[in-house]
Amino acid sequence: MMGTIDLDRSDPNFLKELAGQPGGERVQACFTCRSCVAGCPISAVNRGFSPAKIIRMALYGLREDVLKSDFVWLCSTCYTCQERCPQGVSITEFMTLLKNMAIREGHAPAGVRAQLKRVTGDGRIYPIDDFDNKKRTKAGLPVLPTSCEDIKKLFQ
Numbered sequence: 001m002m003g004t005i006d007l008d009r010s011d012p013n014f015l016k017e018l019a020g021q022p023g024g025e026r027v028q029a030c031f032t033c034r035s036c037v038a039g040c041p042i043s044a045v046n047r048g049f050s051p052a053k054i055i056r057m058a059l060y061g062l063r064e065d066v067l068k069s070d071f072v073w074l075c076s077t078c079y080t081c082q083e084r085c086p087q088g089v090s091i092t093e094f095m096t097l098l099k100n101m102a103i104r105e106g107h108a109p110a111g112v113r114a115q116l117k118r119v120t121g122d123g124r125i126y127p128i129d130d131f132d133n134k135k136r137t138k139a140g141l142p143v144l145p146t147s148c149e150d151i152k153k154l155f156q
């Protein structure tokens with residue numbers, strides 16, 4: 001994920017931008033103890049994933065590397081790291097902040113963008129069509145609407 005750090009790519013305003021948003025307030029307090037990594041279930045199965053490393057990259061101002069990378073999307077939002085951080089860094093919320101920024105700037109992975117389109121368009125992550133409803137009726141289950149208006153309203 002991160003080899004040699006090319007500081008020519010560093011954006012000096014990135015940290016200020018992060019610190020002014022929910023989840024980024026205490027990120028500068030990180031002293032790289034790696035307690036977050038020790039408890040992270042994703043790091044346990046994927047050695048390339050490290051919340052401490054993501055924070056360090058953000059502190060170095062590596063804006064593009066952080067927002068264009070797929071790794072923040074691996075976070076399962078379990079909050080273990082956040083509960084363990086001795087410095088009170090809101091790590092899980094920081095991951096959510098990065099995901100939101102990546103979406104706003106068009107860097108989210110194709111799968112996430114497709115899900116977002118579906119949820120905002122139909123109010124559902126998985127499409128429901130006549131075929132599904134025929135199967136449901138056969139199984140004695142009620143017919144479901146193909147779109148969910150209440151969820152669509154939430155996104156408006």
Ligand code: SF4
Binds near residue numbers: 029034035052086
């Ligand atoms: S637990 Fe907190 S202080 Fe330690 S590396 Fe992770 S974010 Fe930094």
Ligand code: SF4
Binds near residue numbers: 040079
């Ligand atoms: S919230 Fe994300 S980064 Fe933190 S421990 Fe869970 S999976 Fe790892």
